[in-house]
Amino acid sequence: MKKYVIMQAVAIPMFILALFIPVFITNSVIPVEVTTVSQANYTDDIYVNGFVEEKSKKDIFANLPLVPSKVNFRIGDKVNAGDVIAEIDTDATKNALLQLANMANFIPKEYVDAIGKLNVDEKIIKDYIPTEMTAPISGTITSISLxxxxxxxxxxxxxxxxxxDENRVKMSVNESDIDKVKVGDTVVFKANATKDVKYVGKVERVFPTATKTLVGTTQATVVGIYVDLAENYDKLRPGYTVNGVIHNADKEVVHIIPYEAVLQDAKNKEYVYVIRNSHAERCYIETGRELGDGIEILSPSxxxxxxxxxxxxxxxxxGLVKIVKK
Structure with missing residues (x-):
């Protein structure tokens, strides 16, 4: 009887423990999501900034003071080569020149000698004072002071x-990055004036010399580049400031894993957990570059x-783990 009581006293706790073991095991199993090493094409993007400028422009200079009798165009107007931009009042111009004789240092000597004569004939007026000012090229007038x-x-x-439709972009590249830039590299950029609109071009020329420039309060050495636009972008205007990246044409295949899969120990050594036989085993890794989709893993494979x-x-x-899908 005593023996039976002892066995009963042992059996009851064992039975109770057996009931709770599955619950204990279940609670100790960690649900996990899994990922794998993936491949990605990596390009060494270089951040650049600059401004839009005219690819081709023509300045019309007046070698002597002129008095227009009529101005036919304004800023923003389109002109064709040969269009008369302004008609010149030759008499008013001659009188003005004579009144400005005391300012001869502003007027080339040959003009003063010819026009300053008392008997000015038509040939002299024709040779030295133009009757009109014409457009040397077709395009858009961006400044006019007449x-x-x-x-x-x-x-x-x-x-x-x-x-x-002949705009280009002039950009500056830090001297430490210029060796990575080649003619033909793709440039993607935005203009401050047009917010999130993206534009595309290609490096057309790399300047042969470097210059000093201020970046904030510090001085930096930069090299200029010209970027040809992929198409005629109506929203881009000369003078707009831009910023973007140069995508290097050379692509490199890299192996990456998500950032959330990588941890560090007390000694700042990086590791991941690999699933083996339903257990999460720590595996130390060597990482490389930090990319947009994850971090590069160099070793092990x-x-x-x-x-x-x-x-x-x-x-x-x-520890025990259970793979779940999300």
Missing amino acids: VEGAISTPNTSVVTIIQA LFDQAIVKNANDIKRDR
Whole structure:
């Protein structure tokens, strides 16, 4: 009887423990998502900035003061080569020149000698004072300082014409990156004025010399490049500031894993958890570049290995895990 009581006293706790073992095991199994090492094409993107400028423009200079009698165009107007931009009042121009004789240092001597004669004949007027100012190229007028009845400033540009649809981008590349830039590399950029609109071009020329420039409060050495636009972008205007990246034409295949799969130990050594026989085993890794889709893994080769994606949920090495799908 005593023996029976002892066996009963042992059996009851064992029975109760047996009931709770499955619950204990279930609660100790960590649900995990898994990922694998993937391949990606990597290009060494270089960040650049600059501005839009005219690819081709023509400045019209007046060698001596001129008085227009009529100005036919304004800023923003389109002109064709040969169009008369302004008609010149030769009499008013001659009188103005004579009144400005004391400012001869502004007027070339040969003009003063010829026009300053008392008996000015038509040949001299024709040779030295133009009767009209014409457009040398077709395009759009971006600046004009001619005013009807007012004398112009000598030896300065009075009209600027840019050729239509002939914009390009001038950008600056830090000297430490310029060796990575080649003619033909793709450039993707945005203009501050047009917000999130993206534009595409290709490096057309790399400048042969470097220059100093201010970046914030520090001085940097940069090299200029010209970027040809892939198409005629109506929204881009000369003078707009732009920023973007140069995509190097040379692509490199790299192996990456998601950032959340990588942890660090107390010594800052990086590791992941690999699923083996329903357990999460710690595996130390060597990483490389940080990319947009994950971090580059250099070693070991973990292809075809199931790696725990939610690594922070693992509490200990070789713990039991259960793979779940999301």
